[in-house]
Every structure is written in C-alpha cells, then in structure tokens.
Amino acid sequence: MQHETYDVVVIGAGPVGENVADRVVRGGLTAAVVERELVGGECSYWACMPTKALLRSATALRAARQVPGAREAVTGDLDAAAVLRRRDAFASNWSDGGQVAWLDSAGIALHRGHGRISSERVVEVTGDDGAVVSLTARHAVVVATGSSALLPDVTGLREAAPWTSREAAAASKVPGRLAIIGGGVVAAEMATAFAGLGARVTVLARDGVLPQAEPFAGERVTRALRDAGVAVLAGAEAASVHRDGDGTVRVTLTDGGRVDADELLVAIGRRPNTDDIGLDTVGLKAGAWLTVDDTLRVADSDGWLYAAGDVNRRVLLTHQGKYQARAVGDVIVARAKGEPVDDERWGRHVATADERAVPQVVFTDPEVASVGLTAAAAQAAGLRTRVVDYDLGAVAGAGLHADGYQGHARMVVDEDRQVIVGVTLVGPDVAELLHAATIAVVGEVPLDRLWHAVPAYPTVSEVWLRLLEAYGR
C-alpha cells in the first residue's frame, strides 16, 4: 500500500472541503483532499448552481412582462431546451476539470477515491481500480462529506425509481407531469422551476410550503405556485407508490386520493454521508450527523477530528459551510503552530453566525430572503420581541421595479437590546436586499444608529426606512 503524509487531510472536496484545504495551505500547512465523485461537490453539479440556472430564465421573463415597454418586446414563450443548455453550462457539463485546475494552482493535493478513516489521523483512499493509498495527517482530519437526499419509508417508493434533487437538477427533458413529495426549500424551488419549464406540477406538502419560514412567506409562495398552475396539496401525504408498465407513477395518498405523474421527486430533507467513512474505527457512530463544538471539532474525538459543512447539520447551506471552512482552516493552523485560539463569541476561529444569523434565499418567484430568527423562533428563544411588518409593494422603488409589485417585509426586534434579530423579505428580486439585513443582525446595529443608514431613493431598500418609521423613534 502506498503511504503519504500531509499536515491536514480533508475527506470530501465539495465547496466546504475545498475551502478548508485552501485555508490551511494559505496558513502554511500542507493539505490533501479526497474526493470520490466530482471536485466541487453537490453544490456545483446537482444543487445550488444548476437549480438556480433552471429558475433564472422564467424569472427574467416574468420580470420583463411586468414592465410596459419591455412587455411588448416579449413575443415568445420560454425556450425550455435553451434553459436546459444553460443549466448544463452552469454545471460545467458535469466535468470537474476547472476545479481540479484550481486545486492544483492552490497547492492542494487531490486523491480520487472513497475515503475512510482507518485509525487516529489515518485515512485510507480506495480508488476505482481498488488500489488503496494511506494518508496520515500530522495535525487534523476534516470530514466534509456533505449530505444526500433522504427517502421516506413509503411502500413501493424505491421500486418506482423516484427522482431526488439530483435527477431533477440534471434532468435532460421536462416531464409532462411532475409530482413532488415535500414542501420545503427543494420542493418549492423545483415546483417553481418545472412549472416555469412547462410541466404540470403537483406538490404533496404534508406540512405546508416552507414551514420553517415566516408563515406569510409560505402563504405567498403557495399562492404564486397556484397562480402558475401548480396543484399544491397542503396536508397530503403519500401512502404508497407504484410505477406502471407505461412509466406512469401512481401515488396513493393517506386520505385515499391519487396523483398520477410521469416523474416523482422526493424532497423531504437530507441525511449525512457518514455511512461508510470509518467512524466506527474511532469510536463514533456510522451514519450519524457529526456533532461539533464552535471551532468545528468533533465532540468525543481526541482533538484531531473536525467536521464542517452539511455533515455537521449546523446549517445546510453552501455559504454557511464555507464560513465554517474558514474558521476550521484557521483554527487548525493556529493549533498546529501553537498560536492563540480566538474562540470567544464572534472570534476568528468560531462559527458564531450559525446560531442566529444565517442568511438564506429561496429562489421561488416571489423570492424569500431571510436572516436570523423568525418571530416564532425569537419567541421560543425567550426574547422579548416586537414584530414590525410592511407592505413591500408600497415602497416607491418597488412600484418602479415592476407594475403590480407585491411583497412583504418583516423585522423582528429584540426589545431589550434594541437590535434586529430577524428579517424576512418576500417579493420579486428581493435576494439582493438581504445582505443589508445580515449586516444589521450580525453587527447588532442599534436601531438608533440604523436611522442614520439612509436608503437611496427610489430603491426597494427604502423599506428599511419604512420599517423603522413603523417601529417609531
């Protein structure tokens, strides 16, 4: 068996693993990443990038149709084939050549194959040809193996060959009828995308649409999906699934109803990619999420094992995983060099924002952009809050942006500290408004000072002033 030694070995070269390795190399250590599939991970080829490419064209078309003058110039329908071609380009045609070249330029070694921890600080990599290379880490092993789609225990489901987000993101044609189990982020975005591409979509939303978000967000997205022709069946749950000889998937519901489709997408959440990475060899449970401290070090390990990104279940988002990667890369370097560790709240070596300041955009139409706590979550956390709502469509900039602009904004104020702890914006193109809210929440900017942050006129951002006015001074 071939043996190699590095300062740090990272299992998984998704966005998080790549960034951990980059950070430790920038800090003067050596690093290897192990990847069994494509360098770039889920995000690049089957998640963030291709799905947003599937969504973007229909959104642009809707935007043009909402502005007289532009509307008249739109004379045709969406070209689904062109959208799929553009999606292919955003997925780099499922080739990781560009990312491999970047690893090379960053001085990071790549080992292709399946990585398994075999003992303390040792990772064995089994290549496609069965050859095994043993990698020893002088300082740390970082698990960044991500997550996979979860399938519910529904009779006949697996035999019916359902789509997960992977097959949907990489679809080579648009099914005539698409049924979706789930009502979360993936279900809402995919329903929007495939309805825009011309499919007849049915959403079996057992717990409603976007149940984790502010209730008005789910309500507005549900309304928009229905306006777009999507059948949203709130409370519907699949009891059994069968795929007929002609390819039709028949979903029988627990209330006896039936939904027929050409494809069935399951989008009910994720499970960690830890089944077969050797956790049992170091006293941890195979198949479990990896619990970490704020410096991303795995609890119950002897200090050499870290986990970042989806696999630690803190936040299942690329940008937040990359934020963790910066913290974990830097803390490994600090510990290796015997330098002080800055693990105070908001310190350099901790991922404090994961707790209460996570930004997310759901790219439905309207978009849902949120950061921090919802009103319900703030209350559950025991904060004394005041909730301020404003009609986004009443802002001058919104009216200019699109005729008939409809949207809603909410800020949740911690009354004791006079700071904003949560913001949710729903409306066309609100994604780019979110970072101002993130800065206000992370910076814990006092409301008194926010009055001096004057939004430019006439932008949609003027909603900030309206929210402050509604709160009062």
Ligand SMILES: Cc1cc2nc3c(=O)[nH]c(=O)nc-3n(C[C@H](O)[C@H](O)[C@H](O)COP(=O)(O)OP(=O)(O)OC[C@H]3O[C@@H](n4cnc5c(N)ncnc54)[C@H](O)[C@@H]3O)c2cc1C
């Ligand atoms: C449909 C969909 C859309 C999404 N859209 C967004 C979005 O718009 N914005 C956003 O922020 N987030 C989005 N996400 C979430 C985002 O994709 C994940 O949070 C992100 O990919 C996590 O990065 P990661 O590096 O932790 O894991 P991954 O991207 O899953 O990468 C893990 C890598 O590890 C490799 N690996 C696993 N096990 C092993 C092993 N034993 N040996 C070697 N290699 C291994 C895998 O092959 C993979 O390349 C979306 C998710 C889905 C499903």
Ligand SMILES: NC(=O)c1ccc[n+]([C@@H]2O[C@H](COP(=O)([O-])OP(=O)(O)OC[C@H]3O[C@@H](n4cnc5c(N)ncnc54)[C@H](O)[C@@H]3O)[C@@H](O)[C@H]2O)c1
């Ligand atoms: N734009 C983005 O930021 C983006 C886009 C897509 C995915 N993601 C990330 O990917 C992750 C996975 O997304 P997801 O939509 O699969 O998960 P999710 O957790 O967002 O939603 C899953 C939904 O499925 C429902 N559900 C759970 N079990 C069920 C069952 N047995 N039957 C029917 N319904 C069931 C839940 O009520 C929930 O609403 C999310 O955590 C999200 O952060 C992010």
